[in-house]
Amino acid sequence: xxxxQGYLVFDIGTGNARVAIVATTGEVVHxxxxxxxxxxxxxxxxxxxxxxxxxxxxxxxxxKKALVSVPHVAIxxxxxxxxxxxxxxxxxxxxxFIGLPNIDNRGREWEKEIxxxxxxxxxxxxxxxxxxxxxKLVVLKKRQPLLWDKLVTFTxxxxxxxxxxxxxxxxxxxxxxxxxxxxxxxKEWSEAMCARIGISPDLLPEIKASGSILGKITPxxxxxxxxxxxxxxxxxxxxxxxxxxxxxAENRDVVIVSGTSTPICRIIDECSMDIEGRTWTNSHTxxxxxxxxxxxxxxxxxxxxxxxxxxxxxxxxxxxEEMSKLEMIDCISVLGMYLTDEKNASKKGGFIFNAPLEQNxxxxxxxxxxxxxxxxxxxxxxxxxxxxxxxxxxxxWACGGGFQSETLAKFVANLLQKEVHIRxxxxxxxxxxxxxxxxxxxxxxxxxxxxxxxxxxxxxHDDLLYEEWKQAQRFFSKINLSYSN
Numbered sequence: 078x079x080x081x082q083g084y085l086v087f088d089i090g091t092g093n094a095r096v097a098i099v100a101t102t103g104e105v106v107h108x109x110x111x112x113x114x115x116x117x118x119x120x121x122x123x124x125x126x127x128x129x130x131x132x133x134x135x136x137x138x139x140x141k142k143a144l145v146s147v148p149h150v151a152i153x154x155x156x157x158x159x160x161x162x163x164x165x166x167x168x169x170x171x172x173x174f175i176g177l178p179n180i181d182n183r184g185r186e187w188e189k190e191i192x193x194x195x196x197x198x199x200x201x202x203x204x205x206x207x208x209x210x211x212x213k214l215v216v217l218k219k220r221q222p223l224l225w226d227k228l229v230t231f232t233x234x235x236x237x238x239x240x241x242x243x244x245x246x247x248x249x250x251x252x253x254x255x256x257x258x259x260x261x262x263x264k265e266w267s268e269a270m271c272a273r274i275g276i277s278p279d280l281l282p283e284i285k286a287s288g289s290i291l292g293k294i295t296p297x298x299x300x301x302x303x304x305x306x307x308x309x310x311x312x313x314x315x316x317x318x319x320x321x322x323x324x325x326a327e328n329r330d331v332v333i334v335s336g337t338s339t340p341i342c343r344i345i346d347e348c349s350m351d352i353e354g355r356t357w358t359n360s361h362t363x364x365x366x367x368x369x370x371x372x373x374x375x376x377x378x379x380x381x382x383x384x385x386x387x388x389x390x391x392x393x394x395x396x397x398e399e400m401s402k403l404e405m406i407d408c409i410s411v412l413g414m415y416l417t418d419e420k421n422a423s424k425k426g427g428f429i430f431n432a433p434l435e436q437n438x439x440x441x442x443x444x445x446x447x448x449x450x451x452x453x454x455x456x457x458x459x460x461x462x463x464x465x466x467x468x469x470x471x472x473x474w475a476c477g478g479g480f481q482s483e484t485l486a487k488f489v490a491n492l493l494q495k496e497v498h499i500r501x502x503x504x505x506x507x508x509x510x511x512x513x514x515x516x517x518x519x520x521x522x523x524x525x526x527x528x529x530x531x532x533x534x535x536x537x538h539d540d541l542l543y544e545e546w547k548q549a550q551r552f553f554s555k556i557n558l559s560y561s562n
Contacts, residue, residue, distance in 0.1 A: 081106070082521075083150040085143070085302075086511040087136055087157040087238045089113065090316065091179060091337045092378070094132065096139040097505065098147050099512040101521050103323075105505045107147045109139040113178070120220055121183035129165050129173035133241060140302055154309040154515050155242055155294065158507045159234035161315045162255045164210045167246075168227045173237060175224065177213045184212030187219070193273070194354075200270055202254065202261040202350055202358030211257035211274050218275070232282050235313045239291055242298050243310035247285035250360035251315040261358050261367070262348040287314040287362035288514045311518050314362040317342070317370075319510030322362055324474040324500050331468055333455060333489070334506065335479025339376045341458050342368040343466050351465040362514060371462045373454035377479045379412040380447045387440040393481060399441035400448070400484045407431065407438060409546055410446035411553045425557050429549050445484060452488035453546045459493055472496040472531075476506035483532075490534040492543060501527025 081100045088095040095110040114131060118124040144152070162179035177183075184207035191197070191205045191212075198204050205212065210231075218225040232240065233252035240246045253259040253266070258276060260267040264284070271278045285291070289312045299306045313319065320334045326344055334340045342359075348367050350358045359368040388396050408430045428446060430438060462468070473489075475497050480486050481504050490497045502509040516522070 081150045082153050084512055084515045085140060085152050085155040085304075085308075086313075086508050087140070087155070087159075087235075088316065088507055088511070089132070089136075089157070089159040089163075089234050089238070091160045094135055094139065095508070096136060096143050097508045098143050098150050098152070099508055100150065101153070101512065101516055103502055103509050103512050103527065105502060105508055106150055107143050108505065108508070109143045109146075111135055111139060115178065115180075118183065121186075121216070123185060124183040125178055125181045127176040127178060129176045129237070132176065133173075136238070137301065144303060152304055152308055154311050154519065155239075156311040156313040156511050156515055157235040157238035158313045158316045158319045158511050159238070159252075161233075161252065161317060162208055162210055163234040164213065164231050164256075165234055165237040166224075166228050166231045169229045174227060176234065176237075177210070178234075179208065181213055182207045184216045187212060187216050191274075197257065197270070197273070198354050199350065200260055200267050201257050202348075203257070204354050205257060209255055209257045211270075211276060214276055215274060228280065230280050230282055233315075235315070236282070239310050239312060242294055243291040244295050245291040245310075246282045247289075247291065247312060248282045249285060249287050249312050249314050249362075251287060251318040251362050253284060254360045255315070259360075261360055264360065285312050286364055287312050287318070288364075288518045290518055309519070311515050313511055313514070315359075316507040318359070318362040318368070319508075319514065320476050320506035321368070321474075322510035322513045323502060323506040324476050324498075325513075326474045328366065330470065330474055331459070331462070332474040332476065333459075335377055335451070335475065335477040335485065337376075337378050338372055338374055339451065339455060339458075339477075339479070340370050340372045341455060341462055342370045343462060343468065345369055345466070349466075353465075355461055356465050362510075369462065369466055371458035373458050375413050376451045376454055377477075380444070380451065380479070380482075383444050383447050387444055396441070396444055397482060397484060399439070400445045403441055403445055406442075406445060406449050406542055407435065408442040408446040409549045410443070410450045411549050412447060412450055425560060426553060429552075448482060448485045449488055449542075450546065451479065452485060452492050453543055455489055456492040456543060457547075470495075472498050475499050476503040478504050480504070486532045488539075490532045491539050494534050496534070497532040499530045499532070501529075 083100040086097045093110050093112050097108045098106045115125040160179045165173045165176045258270050291310045294308045317340045321332045328346045357370040411426045473495050
């Protein structure tokens with residue numbers, strides 16, 4: 078078997094950690110994965126954390142398995158990508174003592190204490206919330222001073238991985254955007270935001286662009302992984318941004334990334350913000366571009382859970398086959414997106430269907446209703462994005478594991494009345510995007526943009542069903558209001 082050149086890519090998502098080997102052509106050769114293990118901190122009502130040493134042991138074991146499985150790939154470089162808003166904290170000895178993931182909401186009870194949100198939005202491109210890293214640190218300082226006193230620096234999860242491999246600690250811009258401490262327009266740390274939130278700039282690592290070469294792998298890690306000592310370590314980036322890189326989308330395009338959540342992003346070449354705060358403005362891994370993003374929050378996770386309930390022993394292919402035979406959407410689900418400004422709150426949801434139960438109602442209807450809800454949330458937030466920045470192109474790009482479902486892709490095409498373009502490698506988009514930036518860093522032209530599948534919309538609109546879904550959302554919003562009173 079001929080030897081290929083390729084990359085080792087670490088990808089730490091919200092639910093699981095993956096280590097992949099990707100050829101310079103963009104072909105994903107092998108993937109190993111395990112669930113990320115989280116703990117709960119009882120001092121906060123909605124907190125999660127992970128132990129960096131434990132996660133690192135997982136990652137190294139996954140990397141070893143991957144490397145042994147494909148000895149015919151010569152590793153030229155290593156990079157990483159990860160969930161956004163997640164951070165790892167370090168002490169003065171360089172030990173990583175706690176990790177705070179994106180699902181850690183320990184800062185929620187302090188959200189309302191933050192003043193002048195308009196200034197924060199104008200500087201950082203997002204309104205303050207517990208989602209973002211700085212607020213996790215603020216509450217750590219308030220409620221766990223012993224941990225706070227240990228803190229010397231912190232970085233994103235993806236940058237922590239490259240630090241462990243190279244010994245060089247940096248913060249990449251697409252990840253730094255998620256801290257509330259970064260000036261998204263100037264592309265630098267904001268001293269004004271540090272002062273406002275009460276975090277010393279001394280805690281912040283050097284900003285280093287995605288695709289920068291940090292240096293060679295440390296001799297210790299080269300020996301641990303059985304790699305040559307000339308393997309390069311390359312700065313990665315946020316998983317959404319690298320997923321977008323995998324599509325080879327251009328300026329002004331819209332890209333929908335369907336995973337645990339579903340970012341809907343417009344690529345722009347000038348930094349801009351919505352005066353009404355309906356979008357986030359993000360740094361992109363592409364140096365001269367930004368992203369305008371809307372995001373309905375948790376979407377794909379609901380689909381995965383319903384698969385486990387209704388099809389625990391069957392394949393996704395069988396689900397797709399059963400859903401393809403449905404003539405109508407006879408069930409509407411409300412599983413997590415609400416037409417309200419309140420995010421991350423405990424909510425009631427459910428299914429609405431004709432009563433008494435009709436004979437033809439099947440498990441496929443319930444799963445299809447979850448995909449329909451994802452498509453409707455995409456339509457809702459796509460329309461919101463278009464209110465901020467008009468979009469007249471006849472297509473959108475799509476990537477991420479959610480688009481393995483042809484049913485979802487067709488729902489989206491029909492609701493948006495746009496062609497949905499899906500490029501080869503879409504289901505491992507962040508990993509393929511990592512190979513793209515490595516090729517750019519090393520000057521390789523091997524990466525293939527791959528074949529493109531085009532899902533065309535049917536003539537006419539599904540507006541009546543979309544309106545029915547919105548009515549169901551409002552119905553459950555009223556129910557939730559009664560629970561909160």
